[in-house]
Amino acid sequence: MVSMAKQARGSSRRRPGHSRARRWRIWVQAAFLLAWLDPLMLRVHTVCSPVFHCYSCPLATFACPIGVLANFSALGQIPYLAIGTLLVVGASVGSLVCGWACPFGFLQDLFGRIPTHKFMLPVWLGYCRYAVLGGLVLWIPYVYGEGHPLFFCSVCPAGAAEGALPHVAGLALAGQAIDWPGATKIVILLVFVGLALCTWRPWCTLFCPLGAVYSLCNRFSLVFVRLAPEACTECDLCRDLCHLRGPSERRAGPGRCIRCLECTGCGAIGIGTALGPRRKTPVAGAGS
Amino acid sequence: MAMVVQRVVLPVAAVLAGVAALVYGAVYHRAPVAQQEIEEQVQEEEVSKTIRVPVPVVPGGGAGLSGWAGPGRNPGPGGEAQPSEGAAAADGAEAPPPGMAFITQTVKVLESVRRSVTVTKIHDVPEPAMIFDITVGGIAWGPGGLRRTYAPGEPPPSLCPT
Numbered sequence: 443m444v445s446m447a448k449q450a451r452g453s454s455r456r457r458p459g460h461s462r463a464r465r466w467r468i469w470v471q472a473a474f475l476l477a478w479l480d481p482l483m484l485r486v487h488t489v490c491s492p493v494f495h496c497y498s499c500p501l502a503t504f505a506c507p508i509g510v511l512a513n514f515s516a517l518g519q520i521p522y523l524a525i526g527t528l529l530v531v532g533a534s535v536g537s538l539v540c541g542w543a544c545p546f547g548f549l550q551d552l553f554g555r556i557p558t559h560k561f562m563l564p565v566w567l568g569y570c571r572y573a574v575l576g577g578l579v580l581w582i583p584y585v586y587g588e589g590h591p592l593f594f595c596s597v598c599p600a601g602a603a604e605g606a607l608p609h610v611a612g613l614a615l616a617g618q619a620i621d622w623p624g625a626t627k628i629v630i631l632l633v634f635v636g637l638a639l640c641t642w643r644p645w646c647t648l649f650c651p652l653g654a655v656y657s658l659c660n661r662f663s664l665v666f667v668r669l670a671p672e673a674c675t676e677c678d679l680c681r682d683l684c685h686l687r688g689p690s691e692r693r694a695g696p697g698r699c700i701r702c703l704e705c706t707g708c709g710a711i712g713i714g715t716a717l718g719p720r721r722k723t724p725v726a727g728a729g730s
Numbered sequence: 731m732a733m734v735v736q737r738v739v740l741p742v743a744a745v746l747a748g749v750a751a752l753v754y755g756a757v758y759h760r761a762p763v764a765q766q767e768i769e770e771q772v773q774e775e776e777v778s779k780t781i782r783v784p785v786p787v788v789p790g791g792g793a794g795l796s797g798w799a800g801p802g803r804n805p806g807p808g809g810e811a812q813p814s815e816g817a818a819a820a821d822g823a824e825a826p827p828p829g830m831a832f833i834t835q836t837v838k839v840l841e842s843v844r845r846s847v848t849v850t851k852i853h854d855v856p857e858p859a860m861i862f863d864i865t866v867g868g869i870a871w872g873p874g875g876l877r878r879t880y881a882p883g884e885p886p887p888s889l890c891p892t
Contacts, residue, residue: 488861489861497865498865502865505861505864509865510861514864517761517860517869517871519860521755522755523751523755523857523858526751527752529744529747529748529751530749531748534741588870662740662744663741664742717738
């Protein structure tokens, strides 16, 4: 009996760090970063991208959906294009975008790769993302307009890293007078860069409003992470592979999962689609 | 059944709703945006002009015009008008007809004038153009509704609105 269990365990798990996803993810993230950075200088700012990428970046190809939501809220308009983009992408792949395409997530991943001791943030802190989405992105702009100091774009660390600082650098290189950005978002950026050394994806797990939208979509998206129960030996390898695991969780859960697919290093976990062959039990990011 | 609804019907419905929102936003959704534009307009204005009016010279009245009270009025007492050589020479222009003299007078006449005026026009701006404008701080909420913060042809306010 014991030997059978060991055999099953051996067949269902791979060695940690040997998932294809882990090998490819950083390159896919880099390729997406290149796409967001407008290599063809198209500057298609009439279209929303599905990622958190400041449209004020001198190299931004598309508009940021969160920036569009906040600004349209300040203007009293409904942003159908941004909502449509988020619905199509969110309902299709959920937070797979966060794990594989988001440039600000990629930046945090790069800092996270620096070998330092990482601590886990409490799971309940993830609800702050919904507060940021409802408060800073929708309510404050709608009631107080874009001049309010807590207007989301005024405090956005991605805006500081991808918009404000490159803009300042561009002005300096062009020999023009430097228009210094607000200090608030620079400080917030520095705080989160520091936090990224100590914990995985601090912005994504704590405050990212786009992550809040996608984590809601995780519960019903067409693509999901699935668990094959017959192959699971409860070895907890998935928990060990998951960067966002809680102390008592086997996996991040749909609310926190960024679908980095690191957990697919365990053979019992893979990617499933709602329209594909008969589905197994969905796990992280699939409503479990 | 509940699982099927959650895993198939709900995401497909959400994707379709997203596509519908994208189509509506890209094709149909427009918002009125006020924009100040400089326009050349032809306006009729009253302009002061100095004109020379030939009047009959009054015989025996010196210059013959002392009694003249202005256009549209009868000349004063003094009899028939006489040509005034002095008046014609002083004008330095062509001589008046015989028995007449020129007087100069300032009158107001209507004239067409071209002027550059700033007018506020309301445009129905499609949503993609609005998205582009907000990325450069080009649309703001002003009194009476939305207004564009820069004129057509001008560079946008800033690449980094915040």
